[in-house]
Amino acid sequence: MNQKLKSYTAQTYIAYALIAPAAIYIILIVAWPLLETIRLSFTNSSLAGEDYIGLENYQKMFSSKKFNGIVTRTFVWMFFSVSLKLIIGLIGAVLLNANLKGRSIFRVLVMPPWVVPIAIGMLGWLWLYNGYFGIIAGVGMRTGILDGPFGFLAYKQSAFISTIIADVWVGTPMVTVFFLAAMQGVPRDLYEAAYCDGASRWDRFFKITLPQITPVIITMSLLSAIWTFNSFEIIWILTEGGPRGSTTTLIIDTYKQALGNYKFGRGAARAVVVMILLMLFAGFYLALLARINKKISHE
Amino acid sequence: MIFILLPFVEMFYASLRPLDHLFRSPYQFYSDDLSFWAYREMWNTVPMLPRYIFNSFFLASVTSIITLFFVIPAAYSYARFKFPFKNSSLYILLAINMFSGAVLLIPLYKVLRTFGLLNTYQAMIVPGVAFLIPTAIWLLKSYFEKIPIDLEEAAFVDGASRVQILRHIIAPLSTPGLVVVGIYAFIGSYAQQFLFAITFNQKKEYMPIPSGLYEFIGYTTVKWNEMMAASLVGIAPVLIIFLFLQKYIVAGLTSGAVKN
Numbered sequence: 230m231n232q233k234l235k236s237y238t239a240q241t242y243i244a245y246a247l248i249a250p251a252a253i254y255i256i257l258i259v260a261w262p263l264l265e266t267i268r269l270s271f272t273n274s275s276l277a278g279e280d281y282i283g284l285e286n287y288q289k290m291f292s293s294k295k296f297n298g299i300v301t302r303t304f305v306w307m308f309f310s311v312s313l314k315l316i317i318g319l320i321g322a323v324l325l326n327a328n329l330k331g332r333s334i335f336r337v338l339v340m341p342p343w344v345v346p347i348a349i350g351m352l353g354w355l356w357l358y359n360g361y362f363g364i365i366a367g368v369g370m371r372t373g374i375l376d377g378p379f380g381f382l383a384y385k386q387s388a389f390i391s392t393i394i395a396d397v398w399v400g401t402p403m404v405t406v407f408f409l410a411a412m413q414g415v416p417r418d419l420y421e422a423a424y425c426d427g428a429s430r431w432d433r434f435f436k437i438t439l440p441q442i443t444p445v446i447i448t449m450s451l452l453s454a455i456w457t458f459n460s461f462e463i464i465w466i467l468t469e470g471g472p473r474g475s476t477t478t479l480i481i482d483t484y485k486q487a488l489g490n491y492k493f494g495r496g497a498a499r500a501v502v503v504m505i506l507l508m509l510f511a512g513f514y515l516a517l518l519a520r521i522n523k524k525i526s527h528e
Numbered sequence: 529m530i531f532i533l534l535p536f537v538e539m540f541y542a543s544l545r546p547l548d549h550l551f552r553s554p555y556q557f558y559s560d561d562l563s564f565w566a567y568r569e570m571w572n573t574v575p576m577l578p579r580y581i582f583n584s585f586f587l588a589s590v591t592s593i594i595t596l597f598f599v600i601p602a603a604y605s606y607a608r609f610k611f612p613f614k615n616s617s618l619y620i621l622l623a624i625n626m627f628s629g630a631v632l633l634i635p636l637y638k639v640l641r642t643f644g645l646l647n648t649y650q651a652m653i654v655p656g657v658a659f660l661i662p663t664a665i666w667l668l669k670s671y672f673e674k675i676p677i678d679l680e681e682a683a684f685v686d687g688a689s690r691v692q693i694l695r696h697i698i699a700p701l702s703t704p705g706l707v708v709v710g711i712y713a714f715i716g717s718y719a720q721q722f723l724f725a726i727t728f729n730q731k732k733e734y735m736p737i738p739s740g741l742y743e744f745i746g747y748t749t750v751k752w753n754e755m756m757a758a759s760l761v762g763i764a765p766v767l768i769i770f771l772f773l774q775k776y777i778v779a780g781l782t783s784g785a786v787k788n
Contacts, residue, residue, distance in 0.1 A: 239612070240609050240611070241609070241611045241612070243605070243609065244605045244608075244611040244614075246604050247601035247602060247604060247605035247609075248601070248602045248606070248617075249663055250597075250602070251598040251599060251601075251602040251665065252602070252617075254598055254657070254658060254661065255621075255662075257657060258632075258636070258654060258657075258658035259624055259632065259653060259658050260629070261570065261635070262632040262634075262635035262636055263627075263631070263632065263734070265634075265635035266632070266634055266635055267636075269634060269635065274638075285641065314580050337530070337771065337774055339532055339534075340770070340774065340781060341532070341536060341767060341770075342532055342535075343717060344719070344766055344770045345719070345720065345763045345766060345767065346718060346719040346720075346722070346737070346738050346762065346763070346766065346768065347719065347722070347763045348721070348722035348738030348739070348742065349738050349741070349759045349763055350744070350763075351736065352741060352745065352756075352759045353535045353536070353538070353539040353756065353759060354535060354754060355745060356538070356539065356641065356752050356755070356756060357534075357535055358540060359752070362752070364534075364538050367697075388722050394631070398532065398535065401532070402532065412700045428715065434564035436707035443653065455626045457629075459626075459630070461628060461630050461723055462722050462723065466722075466742060466745075480628060480630050482680075483630060483631070483677055484630055484633070487633060487634045487637075488633060488634075488637065488727055493634050493637075493638065497634050500630075500631045500633075500634060503628075503631050504627070504631055507626055507627055507628075507631070508623075510626065511622075511623045514622075515622065515623060518619075518622075520620075521582065
C-alpha cells in the first residue's frame, strides 16, 4: 500500500514536471496578460503613463451611444455570419456525403479558404469587391443590375454585407468538414433499415442524419460563434471597421482604441467586455462538451 | 463550390492579365494576351518580397519547432499519467483556444515595448507559440494514447529506463503524429502572421508576407495583377503542404474538437 502510494506521487511529480514548461509558458503569455488587462481597464494608461481612475472607463463606455451600437452590430454581424456558415456548411456536407462522382476531389477542394492565410485571402476579396474593375461589379454592370461602378466596401450597408460574405467564405469550409465527419460517423445500418422500410431521401435526412449529428451541429454553432466573434483580420483588411464605423465590431473597436489611439486603459475596458462574453461562450461550450462526453461514456 | 473557389480562380486569372486590361471600362471579362508577366514584375514592385517570403517561412518554422518543444512532454504526460486537475486543465487549454489574440495585445504590447522587443522576430514568435500550444497538446495527446501502454510496460519490466523507452519505443511509434502536429503548427503559424505582425512590428525587414503585402494595398494605384500574383505565391506553400497531407490533418483535427 505504502509503496503504491509512493509510486503514485512520484508519477504525479513526473507528470507535472513534463507539463510545467507548457503551463508556465501559457501562464506568462496568456493568463498574466488577461489579468493585466483587467487591471489596466481601471486606469487611464497610455504611452504617457497611467493613473488609477476607478470605473471611469466603464462608465464612459457604457454611457456612449456609439459603444452600445457597436455591441448590437457585433451580434447582428455574428448572427448572420454564423447562420450562413451553418446552413451552407450543412448543405455542403450533405452533397459531399452523397454518392456523387468525384466527391473525393470536391472534399479537398472545399478546404482552401480554411488553410490559406486569412489575410492573403482577403487581399483577393479586396480585388473582387473593387468597385470599378472587380468581377462582382463587372458582372453587375454587364448584366445591368448595377448602372455604374459600385464600391462594395464604400457604403455602409454593402460593406456590412460584404464583410459577412467574406467571413462566411473563410468559415464555411471548416464547418462543412466537421459536419461531414459527423455524417460519416452515423451507423450505416440505420440507413439500411430505413431504406428497407421505404423511407424517402428526405425522411432519411430529417429522421436519421439530422438527429444523429445534432450534438455536432450544436457544438459547431457555438465554436463558430466564438470564432466569428473573434474575427479580426477579415474586417480589418477589407474596411478597417469603416465606412463611418459601419463594420466596427467589438474586436475592431478594442484594437482601434488600444493600438490605434494608444489609449490602453479604454482599450482594456473593451477587452474586458470581450473577455466576459468569450468566457460565457466558452463556459457554454465546455459544459456542452462535458455533457456529450458523459453521454458517450455511458453508452 | 463556386463561391469557395471563385476568389482563387479570379485571383489567378487577374494575375495573368496585363494591368491595362484590368483597368478598362466598361468591364471586360477576357484578355487575349495572358502571360506570367506579373509574376516577373512583382519582384520589382514589391522589392522586399523575397525577404517577406523568407520571413514567413522563418517565423513559421521557428514557431512550430518551439511549439513542439513545449508540447511533446506535456502531451505525453496527459496521455500516460493520472494526476489531480488533469481533466480541468485540459478543458482550460480548450478555453484558451477561444480567446483571440486581440484581447491580450495591450499588456503584451506594453511588455514588449518595455523590453525593447518591438519590431523583432521574437515579438511575433512568442505570442504565436502560446496560441498553438493548446490545440497541439490535444492533437498529440490523442496520438500518444494510440500507442499501446503494454509496450512500455513490457520494456519497463525488461529494465529499460524512461529515457530508453522514450527513444526506442515512443519516438519511432509517434513519428506520424509528430509530423502531423508539426505541420499543423507550421500552417497555423503561417496563417496567423497578421495580427501580431501588424501590431508588434513596423520594420519591413521582419514582415511576413501578409503584412508586407497589406502595406501595398494602401497605395493609391495598386497594381492588382502583381498583387494577386504575389498573394498566390504566398498561398502556394501552405496549399501544397495541405493538399498532400489533408487526410491526416482533417482526421486529427475533427477527432480532437468534436469527439475527443
